[in-house]
Amino acid sequence: MSRVLTVFGGSGQGRTSGAERMAWRTTSALARRGHQVATLTDAPPPDDLRTAHCPVFRSVAELLSARPWPRPDVVHAYDVALPRAVAQAHELARRWNASFVLTPASTPDVWPDRDLGAALCREARVVYTLTQAETAALEAMGVSGTRVRALPQAPDLVGTPDPDAFRTRRELSGDLVLFLGRRIASKGYQVLLDAAPRVWQHLPDTLFVFAGPVGDAQAARAFRGPLDARVVDVGLLPDQEKHDALAACSVLCLPTSADVFPLVFAEAWACGKPVVTGRFPGVGEVVRDGVDGIVTDARPAAVADALLRLLTDGTARRTLGTAGLRRVRAEMSWDQVVRAVERGYPSSVPSP
Known part of the structure; x- marks a missing residue:
């Protein structure tokens, strides 16, 4: 040793x-x-x-x-x-x-x-x-x-997830799209904010939940408001509530353009959730497009289209999430x- x-x-x-x-x-x-x-x-x-x-x-x-x-x-x-x-x-x-x-x-x-x-x-x-x-x-x-x-x-998850507790605590209902990560430009928080109105044209009750630290002055301004009531900023979450949020969401969306292997992808899969990601070097090794998530351009229109594909098709959502869960259990x-x-x-x- x-x-x-x-x-x-x-x-x-x-x-x-x-x-x-x-x-x-x-x-x-x-x-x-x-x-x-x-x-x-x-x-x-x-x-x-x-x-x-x-x-x-x-x-x-x-x-x-x-x-x-x-x-x-x-x-x-x-x-x-x-x-x-x-x-x-x-x-x-x-x-x-x-x-x-x-x-x-x-x-x-x-x-x-x-x-x-x-x-x-x-x-x-x-x-x-x-x-x-x-x-x-x-x-x-x-x-x-x-x-x-x-x-x-x-994945690095603490405790037993309680999605209902997260929804009740935050007074949330319906489909949740979760962004979980540091809010800096390369992670794509602004892309997701700009994609939201395109999703609302078809699914007006969808909520966009942003969790994680504000990483720069631009992000601070973006979340200072005023924001649409369907954009929910929950800030930094304790470990247990992070687990609850992942279990409560419909889709994890991190439209990142610069990454290696975001830990949160493994955590979403461990909760049986599909992911939507932007393109970055090696993304095909991380997210299996159409198998456990969707890989798309980090542009609002493309991200909105990917989200709508999953939010309007519960079977596809569950299939991709289950594939991710199997992968975590076998490999991670x-x-x-x-x-x-x-x-x-x-x-x-x-x-x-």
Whole structure:
């Protein structure tokens, strides 16, 4: 068993990103499987992991003072969209002569420093990727393909879902189209807002529920109002209510144009819900168009057409949602994720 230090930054605003959740869940699973694990992060854990059985340090100074072991075997960093934490992990790995491994967890399109991100990926002895398209993009940046390991995705849901409680609490009825994610331009929140009137022309009672943090000033203005009463902004949801919302919706719609593998897609499928997504590199590996979701252009008219196809055809909706649920049960679990991570740790790390 290995001594593992996981390192990742926090996104702030009281939220936990998909990359952070991946890091927390993998860390917890590694500890359960007998590895000696510690975490360096300023990110809050998911609600049910506040008593995780591994030490958590909030700064490098705190970590160096505590020294949970003489040195780690592996320093595992997450999310190049927050490069400061990844750079800290790289420096700590050098300091301790440990294996530096990295899960980029986000598309280069959202990296704040693409050159630094590419350099950190090239320095990693193992890079974990979620799709072949992500692998190809990193290889184009000079990352050796011999160092890449494929990583599955898995849903991160807490508790038993209660869709009726979500509807009652929010006084919602009828079909719900759910947007769940960070409200930034590349995630397509504005596309969905602009698609809503086209849907209402045919299905005037459809509600559009937006959950997740406001990511920039433009989004803040968009949701400051005035909004149509059929646009419901529920803000940041606790983990249990997020699960309830996914179970309550008719369709999850994230018309993203820049992503790797949104965690929320796996979560929607785990609730038996179909997804509508925009096009991004590798989207065909993530959403099987016409099987567990619909892939369409991130334009209001195209998104509205996709939503109308599903909202007017309950059988198609259930068929796609059921296919997604079967896929999650067969291919997407944290046990599968952590075993893939373990296979990349020291014994199988290629030499620089």
